[in-house]
Amino acid sequence: MPDTVIAPIIPTVPVTPAVLEGLRAIVGERGLILDEPGKQPFVTDWRGSTVGTASVVVRPANTEEVSRVVKLCFDNGIAIVPQGGNTGLMGGATPWPTHSGIVLSLGRMNHVIEVDPVGYSMTVEAGCVLQTLQETAASHDRFFPLSLGAQGSCMIGGNLSTNAGGVQVLRYGNARNLVMGLEVVLPNGDIWNGLRSLKKDNTGYDLKHLFMGAEGTLGIITKAVLKLWPAPKDVATAWLAIRDPQAAIEILSEAHGASEDNVGSCELMSRTCTDMVLRHIPGTQDPLKADTPWFLLLEWTSSRPKADGAEGMSDKMEQFLANQLEAGRVLDAVIAQSEAQARNMWVIRESVAPASRAEGPGLSYDISVSISKIPGFIDKGIKAALDILPSIRPYPLGHIGDGNLHFSFMGPQGMDRETLKQYSPAITRAVNDLVTSMAGSISAEHGIGIDKIDELAHYRSKIELDTMRSLKRALDPKNIMNPGKILRL
């Protein structure tokens, strides 16, 4: 966590032997982790940058057990940190070092309860791994579009609690748009059954949307009804060397019409970014030996199979890329000729996070601005960072169709984490000031968690923060549900 963040005041009621016995009675020996080595992975975040503590890690097997655990904690005032796959980037699922309560892991609740291919929906437990859900949908000739780098280990409960984004938002929307209903265990242990699979339901406040994106601070999502889509039947994936970010935006703008509204993904990567991946991730290959500073991963997807003799996605894309080449936006391009080639392109995009970890210390900002402002933001943002630390190495990338950039930097060659940290507050302020001046968001998809708690307080209006605090106090009066995340009370 940033050194500048001072731990908020959170409940510090300890887990007494009596409470521990209570927990054991609810979840059994299998559902408890007490030893330090066993707890370690649950109190350390994925990046290894935030380490907290917990008296015990509790792993309930079903909603009823979650409810009873929460009720026991509520009665005793013990704080709870809900956790899914622990792949978050803002420390939202990591306990504070001052935490004396429990981590509640949903990992054992990993059942797909029902798939309804005709109704295009799927009911699942919160601990299901995202990739399992994608595969389950595919085996029913359906598509669950949420897709992101951590999909092999992140869990749907965490995805919903952070309103995750990923590489298909352009077409299908954020995680909150992929959900019809939720089941949530509230901070007092009550179970809210909102597992409705209705397209329309105007019956009071939209609780579903309130719990999604709340990062577990208002309750614990235990089940969800997810929307499904028809499975893609005709996919074209291409790797483009492009002139600059402005060209990327223009290419995307024209791709909608040329693909007949079938643009599935459009990911911008800088050369520094792809070089970093190729350097650190074994088996990845440069799809183009082009000596250009910007690349675009473009994918078109249709649910209609290519008919004999008719133009498929690949044919349409080929024609489109030829036109773009002529227009000077595309410098070189290759369309994947096989699924393996397409996979290689995607592996490069998805390996940015692990590659950056291997590269060493760095800084990354998950920001959004309106799409047309992206090129200007990249120019100004890089300049602002270089003004503060001239040897820092920018490797911007992002989901340009969503106006969302992962505005990232490798530390200067040879600079250690501690030294880089000294520059971090100034660069953070410069980047976030720029975002705010361009009417953007300081957290497009990763959320607030621990890392951005002070940034949010700095940039948001008093009335907005007060409204959020009122909601938090109303639904979690004892402040036991993931306390000290998103907001200080």
Place this chain on the structure above:
Amino acid sequence: MTDFVEKLRVLVGDKGLITDDAGKHPYLTDWRDNYLGTALAVVRPATTDEVAGVVKLCAAEKVAIVPQGGNTGLVGGGMPHEDGREIVLSLNRMNRILEVDEIGYSMTVEAGAILKTIQETAAAHDRLFPLSLAAEGSCTIGGNLSTNAGGVQVLHYGNTRHLVLGLEVVTPSGEVWNGLRALKKDNTGYDLRDLYLGAEGTLGIITRAVLKLWPKPKDVATAWIAVPSPQAAVDLLSGAHAASEDNVTSCELMARQGIDFVLKHIPGAADPLADRHDWYVLLEWSSTRARREGANETGLREKMETYLGEAMEQGLVVDAAIAQNEAQGRAFWALRENHSESQKREGPSIKHDISVAVSKIPAFMKDGLAAMKQALPDCRPVPFGHVGDGNLHFNCQSPPGWDKKRFMAHGEAISGAVYDLVVGYGGSISAEHGIGRLKVDELAHYRSKVELDTMRAIKRALDPQNLMNPGKIVRV
């Protein structure tokens, strides 16, 4: 209270204040004549700051506020109570379009802008704002947002909440929350926007919004289709997605009873088909790609003709007419949109705005019609609705010649039978109209204590004095 009214006058001026009974009347009674409330005054602020000033004054003087848009709601959400202690705050002077961003596909508007004006403004910029419903000529966008309105294009574009990027809201304490963000992604804390949308003005007053726009359709095909049964309608829609290449924008089911009322009461209405049929579907496909020679030679109309021909062979279609021009398409739509108006002219009726899973519509229709008839054998059911959303207006017209009082004596039995059935089917007792005053008790009856308590906790937290549209949605 004259003192209070004078303080209001200072804030909004003479133009913004209505205190005489005749002037107040239209704001105190609803479109269906179900309610007649009273109010200390009708206040019509001209700006967000004036709204904030009025709300602050009311908070200080503990006067409750009933926010109102075009006053076209169907559940009394914009109606004051009868105790005369509230004010009506009408947004109808705040009706400006503030900005149209063609490239960013968005539009910033004031809450009192009329839906039709917004649609026309979008069209003038070669864009589409897809929200479309029968009251569009008089309903205002603030009311649409506060009720998360549905309409005839939800199938393709989603409910109103899906058409919004950002909001400005005056909170119950009179603060202005500026959430007018035009971002596709913004994960910075609780989703306040979606909380205010659909809250029926009980948590604050929406004063401005950033709306999403879409490309304007360039090729539209509209058909009036006689189908043998509701099951055929569901099957027809299911196949239409692929046949139209995902361009189905509307699919409305209607029973003959509703058509009969429209033909009887609406001047100029004509039956597009020669014979009488039990069930009809109004099907519309729209594409943003203009039909042009060479590249897109087969327009939607030809595709639809082919599809309906196949469907007829399969027995899903009995007869059909495809609109040959825009005027004909408009005439088909008028038959659908005049359902409410003609029901009103026919006499008393009870409306049920329900939803079930799409695949359950045929079974629900059968059971529901039987339940209605059992509750009142002479009643005349008028079911119609948005098949693709699983949303039916499962209405019940009185027996011929009955007055409202006589008919309403059976209201509870009829609605109870319908709602019990809906809940049994895992459905919703208010798909798009909301709760308002009309369904407060029903919601309390059918929803769990946990859910009601959670809603109450939210209401108390954001409106501790219970001055913002009190008594709507949930009792606190």
